Amino acid sequence: MNEHVANTRVLTAVLLLPSNLGSWHNLAGVPLLLRNALTLQRTGIEKLVIWTQSPVDDAEVWKLKQDPRLALKVEWVTHGDGLQDTRLLVLDGSTLLKKAEVVEAMAPANENRIDLSDFPFFPGELQQLLESQEKNLMAVVPPHKSSRLLTEKDFHAAEEQLLKTVGLGNDSPMDRLVTRFISRQLTRLFLNTSMTPNQITFLSLLIGLGSAWSFFQGTYSSGLIGALLLLVSAWVDCTDGEIARLKFLETPVGARFDILCDNIVHFFVFFSIGMGLFFQTGDPLYKLYGGLAVYGSLVSFMLLSGRIVQKKQAAGQGATSEASLTDQLANRDFTYFLLVMACIGRLDIFILLTAIGANLFAIYLMYKKWGRKTAGGN
Numbered sequence: 001m002n003e004h005v006a007n008t009r010v011l012t013a014v015l016l017l018p019s020n021l022g023s024w025h026n027l028a029g030v031p032l033l034l035r036n037a038l039t040l041q042r043t044g045i046e047k048l049v050i051w052t053q054s055p056v057d058d059a060e061v062w063k064l065k066q067d068p069r070l071a072l073k074v075e076w077v078t079h080g081d082g083l084q085d086t087r088l089l090v091l092d093g094s095t096l097l098k099k100a101e102v103v104e105a106m107a108p109a110n111e112n113r114i115d116l117s118d119f120p121f122f123p124g125e126l127q128q129l130l131e132s133q134e135k136n137l138m139a140v141v142p143p144h145k146s147s148r149l150l151t152e153k154d155f156h157a158a159e160e161q162l163l164k165t166v167g168l169g170n171d172s173p174m175d176r177l178v179t180r181f182i183s184r185q186l187t188r189l190f191l192n193t194s195m196t197p198n199q200i201t202f203l204s205l206l207i208g209l210g211s212a213w214s215f216f217q218g219t220y221s222s223g224l225i226g227a228l229l230l231l232v233s234a235w236v237d238c239t240d241g242e243i244a245r246l247k248f249l250e251t252p253v254g255a256r257f258d259i260l261c262d263n264i265v266h267f268f269v270f271f272s273i274g275m276g277l278f279f280q281t282g283d284p285l286y287k288l289y290g291g292l293a294v295y296g297s298l299v300s301f302m303l304l305s306g307r308i309v310q311k312k313q314a315a316g317q318g319a320t321s322e323a324s325l326t327d328q329l330a331n332r333d334f335t336y337f338l339l340v341m342a343c344i345g346r347l348d349i350f351i352l353l354t355a356i357g358a359n360l361f362a363i364y365l366m367y368k369k370w371g372r373k374t375a376g377g378n
Contacts, residue, residue, distance in 0.1 A: 010089045010106045010139060011046045017093040018121035019054035024063070025155055027096065028162045028246040029191045032149060033060075036097045037070055038248045043102045047073045049083070050093070053121045069248050080125045090126065092119055092143035094150065096158050105141045118143050163187065166242040174333040175238070183238035190243055197249050200240035201258050208233035208265030215269060218276035220345050226269070227335075227342035233265060234332045256305070262332075263301045267294050270358075273351045286348070289355040296358025303365040 015036060017023060023033035030038070037048055056076045065074060089106060091097060116122045119142070130138050149155055166187065167180045190200060207229055214226030240258060244250045274290015277283070334354075341350040 010087050011044070012049060012083075012086050013040050013045045013047070013089045013091060014049045014051055014083070014126070015040070015091050015093040016119065016121050016123070016126075017050060017052045019052075020120075020150070021094045022149075022155075023060065023093070025149075027149075027155055028159050029243070030247055032096070032155075033093065034064060034067055034070065035248075036091075036093060037064065037072060037074070039097045039099055040091075040102060041070065041072050043099055043106060045072065045089070045102075047075070050074065050076045051080075051123060051126070052076065052078055053123075080123070080129050083126075083129060086137075088138045090130075090138060090140045092121075092141070092148075094120055095143045095147045096149060096162075097141075101141060105139045116140070116142075118145055120148070162246060163242075166245055168241070172333050174336055178336070179235060179238055179332070182235045183242060186235060186239045187242045187246070190239055191246070195243075197240040197244040197247075197254055198257055200236060200243060201254070201261050204233050204236040204240065205261040205265060207236060208261075209268060212265070212268035212272040215272035215276045215347075216279075218279035223273075223276065223342045223345075223347050226272070227339040230265070230269060230335050231339060234335050237262060237332075259301075259305050263297065263305075266297055270294050270297060270351065270354060273347055277348055277351060286351065289351045292355035293351060293358050296355070296360075296362045299362040300358065300365055303362070303369060 015033075017033070021032075024031040027035055033050075040048060056078070061074075061076055064070065089102070091102070116127065130140070147158070149158055163184050166184065167176065171180065195203075211226045211229035211233060214222045214229060216222075237258070240254075241250075244254060270293035271290045274286045274288075274293065277286035277290075338347075338350055341347055
């Protein structure tokens, strides 16, 4: 065999579909076949060969090729013509593919343990091709029997497992302990609707603005309602990203829209808390505190927005990194502290601390951005 071909990175995947598989059974809002194809696309696969045990359904072919998320070149076959002298990655289409396992199998130096016994369907022609070619021309990812999706119960268990993995690598402690648990319940509901992630983001914005209006009223009960609405807004805000990741709908525009809406809510909430306290007490200092909280938050947003978008996208792809001081401070955990302060009627403490903290954080970010550059230049 050609040595150049043998060392080439895998660009072609062969997905084996047994005849009894419900390829178009929805799994977290995306049919199993399409979900596996999109997973392969994200690993760098450029061509997908779908080898079916039963005759090809033209309607299924059309449905897959028409999906706007799929950029792969897709070919449906029932024989192995044209697969010779091509580095192939062979996978079982009756299991839910995991990106990490696929990437590992694609590595040129990876020594794959080729075990065909667990495949519900492995054509003899492909097995002959496997035996006749050099070992490094074909990588086989053996399926796990326990992860095969054959019954309704199997699909339900797989969906539950997917829901447990929709968090981000840089989630805050309260996100992991509380927020994600609640947002996953909301995600289950939204998966059964046609709402897009951006529409869910807009819903979160409206709830957040409702929170700001409640704080603006300046009473104990309205402050408590405002704090609860802000928590709901934060939970829904988590849901939009979960839906985007589950349905392969992440976009840079969506990430920026999400960050923008988050900060609009925070600006209005801080301003409204200050105004509400002013109406309640008549003390103009609270207007100053609210204004300072908005100013510090605005400066921080302008300095951090690009970084937050990049980190969200990286975390959404499974990248993990140790949370920096900036990450620890720029999160939504303050909403739980705000609820406690609203319950005990001490929003004055919250807005004072926020006015001071937001501006100290902004100064810290400016130092990181420009202070170190100046020091480095000298």
